[in-house]
Amino acid sequence: MFISRLVKPSKLKSFFLFGARGVGKTTFVGQFFVDLRVLKYDLLDPEVEDRFLLHPEDFRDEILAKEGSFDWILVDEVQKCPKLLNVVHKLIVEKKFLFALTGSSARRLKQKGTNLLAGRALSETLYPFTHRELGRQFDLNHALHFGTLPEVISETDIELKIKFLRSYALNYLKYEIQAEQWVKNLEPFRKFLAVCAQCSGKIMNYTNIARDVGTSPATVRSYFEILEDTLVGFHLPAYHRSVRKQQRESPKFYIFDLGVKRAMGRILESRMTPATSAYGEAFEEFFILEAYRLVQYLKPDYELSYLLTKDGAEIDLIVSRPGQVPLLVEIKSKTRVDERDARHLKHFQGDFENPLLLIASLDEADKKIGDVHALYWTRAIDLIVK
Numbered sequence: 001m002f003i004s005r006l007v008k009p010s011k012l013k014s015f016f017l018f019g020a021r022g023v024g025k026t027t028f029v030g031q032f033f034v035d036l037r038v039l040k041y042d043l044l045d046p047e048v049e050d051r052f053l054l055h056p057e058d059f060r061d062e063i064l065a066k067e068g069s070f071d072w073i074l075v076d077e078v079q080k081c082p083k084l085l086n087v088v089h090k091l092i093v094e095k096k097f098l099f100a101l102t103g104s105s106a107r108r109l110k111q112k113g114t115n116l117l118a119g120r121a122l123s124e125t126l127y128p129f130t131h132r133e134l135g136r137q138f139d140l141n142h143a144l145h146f147g148t149l150p151e152v153i154s155e156t157d158i159e160l161k162i163k164f165l166r167s168y169a170l171n172y173l174k175y176e177i178q179a180e181q182w183v184k185n186l187e188p189f190r191k192f193l194a195v196c197a198q199c200s201g202k203i204m205n206y207t208n209i210a211r212d213v214g215t216s217p218a219t220v221r222s223y224f225e226i227l228e229d230t231l232v233g234f235h236l237p238a239y240h241r242s243v244r245k246q247q248r249e250s251p252k253f254y255i256f257d258l259g260v261k262r263a264m265g266r267i268l269e270s271r272m273t274p275a276t277s278a279y280g281e282a283f284e285e286f287f288i289l290e291a292y293r294l295v296q297y298l299k300p301d302y303e304l305s306y307l308l309t310k311d312g313a314e315i316d317l318i319v320s321r322p323g324q325v326p327l328l329v330e331i332k333s334k335t336r337v338d339e340r341d342a343r344h345l346k347h348f349q350g351d352f353e354n355p356l357l358l359i360a361s362l363d364e365a366d367k368k369i370g371d372v373h374a375l376y377w378t379r380a381i382d383l384i385v386k
Contacts, residue, residue: 002031003133003150006297007124014092014099014117016078019126020231020256021104021175022168024150028126029074029100039063039070043080056083063091072098079103085117092120105176105230125231127293128257129153131378144282145272147259165263169193176230183226188215192223197265200233200255201285203308224253232256234292239305239318252306258286274333283333287360287377288317294385295319302385313347319384325354327384331377332361342372358383 005028009015019025041059043049052059063073073091078084078101091097099121103109129148131138137153146152146161149168155161173190176182183189192213199209204224206217213220227233233256238249255261262268272279288304295302303320319327330345337359345357349371357372360380367374375383 002027003129003137005126005133006130006294007126009100009124010122014088014097014121015101016121016123017100017102017126018123018231019102019104021172022149022151023126023128025102025104025126026076027150029102033072033074033100036071037069038072038074039066040074041076043075043077049080052081052084056081056087059084060087060091063097064095067095072100074100074102076102077104079105079109082109085109089117089120092117105180125296127296130290130293130297131381132294140283140286141272141274144258144279144286145262146268147257147261149257149259152259161259162268165259165268168260169263172230172232176232177226183223188213188219189223189226192220193264194266196223196227196233196253197255197261197267200253200261201281201288202252203250204235204253205250227253227255232260236288236292237305239307239315254285254289254292256289258282258289261285280333283362283377284316284331287331287381290381291317291319291384294381298385307348313344315344315348325356326352327356327358328352329380329384330359332359332363335362335364337361337363337367337369337374339369341374342369345372346370 005024007017007028009017009032011032017025017029041048041052043052075084075088085101088099088101092099101121129138129150131140131143134148134153146165149165151164152161155164173186173193177189178186192209192215195209195212206220210217210220224233224235228235233253235251235253237251240249255264259268272282292304295304299321301322305318305320307315307318315328316331317327317329319329321327328345328348330341332341334341341359341361342357345359349355349357358380359369359372359374360377361374362377363374364376366376366379373383
């Protein structure tokens with residue numbers, strides 16, 4: 001069954017489509033081009049990659065030889081051969097050809113000298129399924145335990161879900177890290193992934209992580225950069241009105257999918273039980289992942305952050321919206337919220353200009369607690385990203 005995605009590239013302009021492995025890029029472009037003639041090059045094929053690495057000029061010659069037989073040119077995993085982007089640029093300018101360029105890593109493309117087509121191609125990113133995309137197929141407990149990668153959603157056998165997620169973590173090491181030689185010594189990075197999984201959704205302490213992994217804080221920072229560049233995670237910054245001061249605060253880091261996180265942390269077979277602290281942490285992390293994905297798709301000008309004071313008071317999520325009042329969000333996995341759950345939000349109310357205070361929870365009854373709106377989590381997401 002085809003599931004419509006929220007990412008909407010234009011069919012009138014070339015585009016990059018980035019996304020971690022397994023998020024469904026191939027399926028998406030297959031549906032996107034269902035009624036069009038597509039000339040495809042898959043750089044995951046070692047022979048194709050090797051041919052164009054050695055002779056990038058052959059790429060242009062082959063395309064020109066087939067001119068008139070295609071509507072679009074699709075290049076899968078373009079980061080495998082960044083030099084092709086120089087050819088792509090010329091063909092867009094000179095021949096007005098349309099290109100779709102997919103990639104599971106922006107790391108190579110960020111290297112000095114890479115041609116990013118000077119705005120001649122739009123940039124889109126695909127994420128694991130959101131609850132809006134899945135609709136009636138969405139199951140919260142399943143998402144908390146196994147995540148929402150397409151392969152996991154389509155598989156009905158629990159053991160096969162677990163095997164897929166375990167192999168995903170191993171394949172990430174093999175194909176993204178080891179093959180590209182981004183890490184000289186793989187063993188500390190392997191340990192880092194397990195520690196990172198335990199720290200996902202928490203404030204980063206590079207010194208403590210370095211001690212656990214057996215390397216330096218600078219190396220740990222570079223590891224986090226690799227995860228972000230390969231689209232396996234993102235940083236949630238600490239809120240501060242001063243951008244300069246905000247950059248000095250420690251961010252939180254989120255692995256892009258809860259199933260992958262649990263695979264990296266080797267806890268896939270542990271049960272996720274409601275009303276436990278582990279369930280509450282997973283629900284908070286899921287809510288922020290969901291808000292992040294939907295903001296990236298629909299409201300890219302919004303900024304997400306968190307706030308933690310020196311005395312331990314915290315706002316789980318702050319949504320800064322240009323031209324609108326900020327949203328302060330408390331995330332609870334409780335099935336019944338009351339005035340006690342609104343205390344933190346009320347504590348911070350005077351520190352912001354007319355903020356909208358929101359509790360997102362598993363309580364299905366909408367409530368108003370003073371100035372605080374308490375909504376079931378899906379309705380809270382709808383309020384954040386309409």
